[in-house]
Amino acid sequence: MKGNEAVAHAAIRYGCDGYFGYPITPQSEVLETLEALMPWETTGMVVLQAESEVAAINMVYGGAASGKAVMTSSSSPGISLKQEGISYMAGAFLPALILNVMRGGPGLGTIQPSQADYFQATKGGGHGDYHLIVLAPSSVQEMVDFVGLGFDLAFKYRVPSMILADGIVGQMMEKVVLPPFRPRRTDEEIRKQCPWATNGRTGKRKRNVVTSLELESSRMEEVNHRLQECYREIEKAETRCEEIDTDDADYLIVAFGSIARICAKAMELAREKGIKVGILRPITLWPFPKEAVRKAADGKKGILCVELNAGQMIEDVRLAIHDCIPVEHYGRLGGIIPSPTEIVEALENKIIEK
Amino acid sequence: MELKDIIKEENKVYSKPELLDDVHMHYCPGCSHGVVHKLIAEVVAEMGLTEKTVGISPVGCAVFAYNYIDVDWVEAAHGRAPAVATAISRLWPEDVVFTYQGDGDMAAIGTAETIHAANRGENIVMIFINNAIYGMTGGQMAPTTLIGQKTATTPYGRRVDLNGHPLEITDILATLPGTCYVTRQAVHTPAGARKTKAAIKKAFENALTKKGTSVVEVVSTCNSGWKLSPVKANEWMEENMFKHYPLGDLKVD
Numbered sequence: 001m002k003g004n005e006a007v008a009h010a011a012i013r014y015g016c017d018g019y020f021g022y023p024i025t026p027q028s029e030v031l032e033t034l035e036a037l038m039p040w041e042t043t044g045m046v047v048l049q050a051e052s053e054v055a056a057i058n059m060v061y062g063g064a065a066s067g068k069a070v071m072t073s074s075s076s077p078g079i080s081l082k083q084e085g086i087s088y089m090a091g092a093f094l095p096a097l098i099l100n101v102m103r104g105g106p107g108l109g110t111i112q113p114s115q116a117d118y119f120q121a122t123k124g125g126g127h128g129d130y131h132l133i134v135l136a137p138s139s140v141q142e143m144v145d146f147v148g149l150g151f152d153l154a155f156k157y158r159v160p161s162m163i164l165a166d167g168i169v170g171q172m173m174e175k176v177v178l179p180p181f182r183p184r185r186t187d188e189e190i191r192k193q194c195p196w197a198t199n200g201r202t203g204k205r206k207r208n209v210v211t212s213l214e215l216e217s218s219r220m221e222e223v224n225h226r227l228q229e230c231y232r233e234i235e236k237a238e239t240r241c242e243e244i245d246t247d248d249a250d251y252l253i254v255a256f257g258s259i260a261r262i263c264a265k266a267m268e269l270a271r272e273k274g275i276k277v278g279i280l281r282p283i284t285l286w287p288f289p290k291e292a293v294r295k296a297a298d299g300k301k302g303i304l305c306v307e308l309n310a311g312q313m314i315e316d317v318r319l320a321i322h323d324c325i326p327v328e329h330y331g332r333l334g335g336i337i338p339s340p341t342e343i344v345e346a347l348e349n350k351i352i353e354k
Numbered sequence: 355m356e357l358k359d360i361i362k363e364e365n366k367v368y369s370k371p372e373l374l375d376d377v378h379m380h381y382c383p384g385c386s387h388g389v390v391h392k393l394i395a396e397v398v399a400e401m402g403l404t405e406k407t408v409g410i411s412p413v414g415c416a417v418f419a420y421n422y423i424d425v426d427w428v429e430a431a432h433g434r435a436p437a438v439a440t441a442i443s444r445l446w447p448e449d450v451v452f453t454y455q456g457d458g459d460m461a462a463i464g465t466a467e468t469i470h471a472a473n474r475g476e477n478i479v480m481i482f483i484n485n486a487i488y489g490m491t492g493g494q495m496a497p498t499t500l501i502g503q504k505t506a507t508t509p510y511g512r513r514v515d516l517n518g519h520p521l522e523i524t525d526i527l528a529t530l531p532g533t534c535y536v537t538r539q540a541v542h543t544p545a546g547a548r549k550t551k552a553a554i555k556k557a558f559e560n561a562l563t564k565k566g567t568s569v570v571e572v573v574s575t576c577n578s579g580w581k582l583s584p585v586k587a588n589e590w591m592e593e594n595m596f597k598h599y600p601l602g603d604l605k606v607d
Contacts, residue, residue, distance in 0.1 A: 017445055018441060018444070018445050020441065046441075046444045046445055048440070048441075048444065050437065050470075051466055051467070051470035052466060054434070054437075054466075054467075055434070055437040055440075055466065055467050055470065056437075058430065058431060058434035058437035058438050058441075058467070059437050059438070059440055059441035060441070061428075061430070061431070061434070061437075061438055061441075062410070062428060062430075062437065062438030062439065062440070062441035062442045063441035063442065063445050065428045065438070065442070066408070066428075066441070066442045066445055066446055068445045070441065070445070084431055085431060085434070088431050092429075187446075198408050198426035198427060198428050198442070199408065199426065199442070199446050199449060200405050200406045200407065200408060200425075200426055200446070200448075200449050201404060201405050201407075201424075201425060201426055202405050203405070204404070204405065207420075207424050207425055207426050207427065208426045208427075209420045209426070209427045209428075209429070210427070210428045210429065211411075211420065211427075211428070211429035212429070213417060213429055
């Protein structure tokens with residue numbers, strides 16, 4: 001099935017309580033599939049087409065505040081609209097899942113695939129010092145798997161998670177193994193798991209307030225420190241990446257999402273020509289797998305970062321290795337996808353022959 | 355007769371609602387917010403809804419409403435309270451969810467969320483404080499500012515050619531099939547406060563019985579923003595605000 005459809009199935013099977021979305025290409029199949037599957041008749045999951053991306057993310061804010069597992073999905077221009085709500089959720093320590101099926105920008109841009117929202121997703125995106133846990137799927141199977149992983153991490157750390165997919169993964173069809181159905185948590189379980197949630201003062205407990213507002217500067221600084229401590233913990237425990245043939249390689253390609261799979265083909269072509277290439281694919285874009293990149297870069301002659309943007313992840317790669325070996329970028333823009341041959345040529349021209 | 359003989363349960367004529375916190379409110383003396391807070395606290399307790407009520411506070415003067423009424427609260431982004439309320443109401447259908455919004459929140463930045471939540475007929479209560487000015491930010495023009503009314507951003511009075519017309523959001527909401535009860539009240543007199551309380555109670559009953567969206571507009575004073583004494587502000591409201599925003603029910607289903 002399509003990546004976007006798979007997300008809808010995965011959400012229902014995970015036991016997601018609510019989805020709030022607004023149509024935008026190339027991800028509208030998520031909402032369409034959910035409406036067609038009518039999960040409110042089976043699992044009791046709420047599905048609502050909101051009046052805007054802004055309303056949808058604020059529904060997610062409300063649902064998350066009440067302790068429910070809620071999500072939204074959109075594509076780049078829509079994700080820009082959601083940034084205020086995402087910042088509020090980060091500031092209020094709320095777990096939620098956001099899917100961005102990236103298309104080319106800036107502005108209304110194009111409906112073709114892109115990876116140009118890397119900065120927005122990994123460096124905050126909205127206002128204030130915050131991060132999201134950012135997962136980059138490279139297959140339809142990972143679109144499925146990251147729904148569960150994204151929710152689990154979001155609830156574990158009380159931060160919003162984002163699946164940063166691109167139009168290719170959203171639209172392509174692959175075989176997938178769907179996870180088994182998991183029942184939604186009962187209200188009782190939610191109250192126990194989320195004692196901070198605002199769903200009514202059951203049992204005359206103290207009232208809960210979900211807010212990101214604190215006018216007293218010293219207390220606001222404390223809130224910020226709490227957030228930063230949480231991010232340091234996530235960096236320690238949740239960094240993920242995949243390495244392919246990096247051990248014997250002379251050159252390293254770093255690429256995320258669907259582009260990493262094109263790079264795998266490029267790697268084969270290069271090895272046929274006698275160029276030993278390995279691939280490192282960051283799976284968590286934040287936290288970025290700095291340590292893994294540093295280790296993989298050790299002894300290599302150069303790194304090529306291949307991205308569907310003008311050079312965004314390359315900054316994190318260079319920071320990770322402190323520019324100890326040459327790092328170059330190769331990217332296509334505006335919805336163009338590079339061929340494996342093109343990538344090998346880029347490696348030869350930008351790194352090997354330089 | 356000594357004081358201790360007078361302070362007895364049977365002589366009690368008034369007490370602070372149990373859900374109203376014993377803290378200093380940040381509202382200016384003379385402001386309508388305090389009275390409306392008290393009425394909500396009374397209604398929630400009297401209806402036995404303390405364990406089921408979730409309030410959504412706005413951006414504006416009432417942003418800290420969560421410090422005053424002892425129920426669960428979510429502080430929403432500016433204008434987004436009806437979207438936040440929509441989700442909680444749908445995900446916790448047994449709960450009663452109300453938004454508490456000012457004129458800027460409800461009728462400027464949050465117009466879309468307000469109209470669409472009401473149009474979907476969400477089973478929520480919207481309490482709308484209309485004082486025709488932005489109190490929190492220092493008295494700028496609101497969407498409901500009257501023609502000719504002076505504010506920090508209409509220093510010579512609101513002009514239709516420059517600033518457009520006052521937006522009658524409550525009248526618009528009354529035309530939507532999703533609303534079941536739309537009323538306009540004021541708390542400037544004891545009688546007004548009693549009527550407003552009855553309206554809030556009716557709105558909460560509608561949410562409980564899932565009749566749709568209820569809207570209680572409270573035409574209010576902002577004596578600081580209007581630069582009038584509390585008494586003069588009440589007079590000004592009666593003379594000017596009530597002409598444009600007449601009190602009474604706009605829709606009762």
